[in-house]
Amino acid sequence: MSSHGAPIPMTSHACGPLTGEAQVPGDKSISHRSLILGALSVGETRISGLLEGQDVLDTAQAMRAFGAEVTDHGGGDWSVHGVGVGGFAEPENVIDCGNSGTGVRLIMGAMATSPIAATFTGDASLNGRPMARVTDPLTLFGTQAFGRAGGRLPMTVIGAVHPVPVEYTVPVPSAQVKSAVLLAGLNAPGKTIVIEAEATRDHTERMLAGFGAEITVEETEAGRVITLTGQPELTPQRIDVPRDPSSAAFPVCAALIVPGSDVRVPGIGLNPTRAGLFTTLREMGADLTYENERFEGGEPVADLRARFSPDLKGIEVPPERAASMIDEYPVLSVVASFARGQTGMRGVKELRVKESDRIDAMAKGLRANGVSVDEGPDWWTVTGLGHGNVPGGGLCASALDHRIAMSFLVLGMATQKPVRVDDAGPIATSFPIFEPLMAGLGAQIKRINR
Incomplete structure (x- = not known):
């Protein structure tokens, strides 16, 4: 079943060249953080280009529940009148974060050091995901958390009345855990000091500095040491959200495997902690170029141009690159299916x-x-069949996962037989315009009448 209603089965058919411009939505990671940091500021934060997928809308509703005034002005323009650091009110009702692991974990961190309680839940997928990786370090501040067995939602978090600063080494690469601890700090x-042995996406650090927090990042032998001075007054900002590289991955990868394709994807964020997929595709022989490289709001941005690449080759993806492309491995595995030879992906247990369980x-x-x-447990290898040789014809389970659904729909654009997806409904959580955008490029994705 879809996370937000009845299942929406779809079939993806082989299509002619994909051409044109793909205006993908705003970056999901930055959208979540814009709303949360806006709510923790004093005054009005203005946001343009906010991703209006269900995950981010659920975070917006959560910020309202904690006392911030969040307004949708239309066309991706939003404003947040914040309540300041430590100013969250206790929600009257359960906070439903839908399908969003990022949303719930960051929000838990943001309220963990305020003397309030909040109960969190989500859809079937989110309620099955482990939260102890976040709640365990939050208890170091004095926070308490009570959930289902295995540290799963629904869960009640009781904020620390007298929080203390912590020093925490992140045990596995996770931007969500790092960000939750920093927001609690x-x-x-x-x-509050966070140490990560392997760099993960650094939007939280960049944005905290932009909002006026005193934060430093030092590269040491132990890894990245991030030091945050607590109890600042955050200053509201004007945020232009760059377009999401994780969403751009789908039209880019589709263009690489569909004969004759030439697709331009403008204004994509190319933060080094997020751009691992594009580096990997180029190493595989993809005709993928960056145009009009620039900086917007402190983030590197470029227009991507992807053309059909019939001579892709399998490679070993460096394990240390995993954190910069963790969400893109599913669609990378689709591209690998059309390459020659094996593509190995290791150090990716986070996918489980x-x-x-994205590997499964x-x-x-x-x-x-x-x-x-x-x-x-933490690796997988795809043996590619080369251009034109992937049979297709199968039924794929999306497992309530938006990226799984989109990846298999991309697969069907270049297989010999159509590919069916049992439920594409979860796509709305991150990429609500996926269907019309891909159709505009020339894709043949059809809903199945039940």
């Missing part, structure tokens, strides 16, 4: 605890469409 006196979901779906996949 905002309302703790003194300096995303919206679904992609392996099953690719096998159903004639592609050989080997897998282990």
